[in-house]
């Protein structure tokens with residue numbers, strides 16, 4: 001089963017082509033040019049878009065615009081290719097790439113996105129409960145490194161690949177595929193009326 | 196056939212148009228009600244709604260036309276100007292559709308789209324003509340020389356005409372969108388009751404911000420009860436001032452450009468006083484005056500398509 005996975009919720013987007021668990025290719029993307037990477041992935045694999053069996057798309061949390069670009073691409077592909085898909089939490093995919101670590105995404109406005117008590121939330125970095133020795137990963141961990149390290153957490157070097165979402169994990173985490181139009185973005189914030 | 200997609204502001208729209216400019220289907224999902232409680236378009240609210248609506252609207256368009264994506268030869272999409280987050284939703288969906296089918300993509304400038312609403316069947320207008328584009332986002336005078344050449348002769352220095360209507364409506368305690376409300380109320384008012392000044396700016400440009408301030412003072416000077424009594428007069432006078440500015444500059448622009456035909460496009464073209472004041476002007480049907488995707492597909496007939504795979508990195512622009 002050929003799965004195209006991608007996530008454009010964070011500043012460094014990601015895409016991967018996975019065939020029954022075998023990663024055929026994975027690329028670092030930019031949301032606006034995601035399809036360039038997707039195109040390269042398929043060409044490298046000698047596959048045509050019509051051969052895709054399933055989409056796995058990151059639903060955030062992250063940049064609202066980034067999340068929407070990924071979902072709009074997924075919806076366009078699903079409409080065109082009649083292919084089903086599954087939404088994958090960007091936090092869950094990050095965590096899957098760094099077992100035991102806490103995924104922290106920069107939410108801007110002095111907040112981060114993280115899973116707290118099993119639920120994704122937007123909160124001030126100082127509000128995060130951190131057991132000493134907790135490994136924090138993600139762009140939020142890099143941004144608030146000093147604050148987290150002061151409290152005994154460990155933040156790997158900025159160039160550690162665990163900080164970046166990698167779409168192979170989206171493919172691995174994708175549950176049962178259904179209608180892509182029903183995949184909902186995970187914003188975690190109401191729109192700002194004067195944004 | 197050309198599939199058009201438009202998501203630059205608060206209408207999610209798709210359309211199927213033939214090479215000859217015949218509209219096979221045009222679906223517009225307006226978000227006006229969603230934004231009414233804010234008294235204007237909230238960009239993040241609009242972008243979220245665009246994502247929810249973009250593929251259902253395309254599906255509906257295909258359904259209305261009794262067509263499938265196999266009938267589509269190229270995809271036209273608004274690239275800008277507009278709300279960047281909103282534009283990116285339509286552009287991402289359009290790229291995905293085009294890429295998956297190896298179709299060419301035509302990035303269309305929203306303003307060219309408005310002008311191209313005049314080129315649709317059943318009565319397409321042939322250039323040259325002088326075009327007034329007046330909407331919530333734009334107030335422009337364009338000398339349209341051919342299907343591909345236009346010159347900007349004048350534009351607003353501050354608020355757009357439609358924006359002036361919206362802000363006026365808010366000051367008068369009317370609903371959103373404001374143009375329709377003011378137009379309706381003005382029918383019962385005296386356009387000469389208040390002499391609202393329209394700023395005299397040099398050349399063929401417009402300025403509406405002073406007018407809005409004048410209305411603010413007029414409203415402030417009236418008590419609540421008096422305001423209720425004079426609301427229709429205020430609306431009529433305010434509308435008259437906007438329309439007078441539009442008409443004077445449009446006629447002057449036509450004279451300078453040597454054009455004997457005037458066309459009006461954009462949401463403000465629906466205004467009854469404007470239509471009455473320019474009786475010889477050609478206006479697109481009301482459904483094509485406000486934002487829609489048929490006009491985007493229409494513009495694509497004269498816009499160079501971008502071949503696969505060059506469009507994959509295409510970005511939207513908020514303004515030129």
Ligand SMILES: [Zn+2]
Nearest residue numbers: 305309330486
């Ligand atoms: Zn418009």
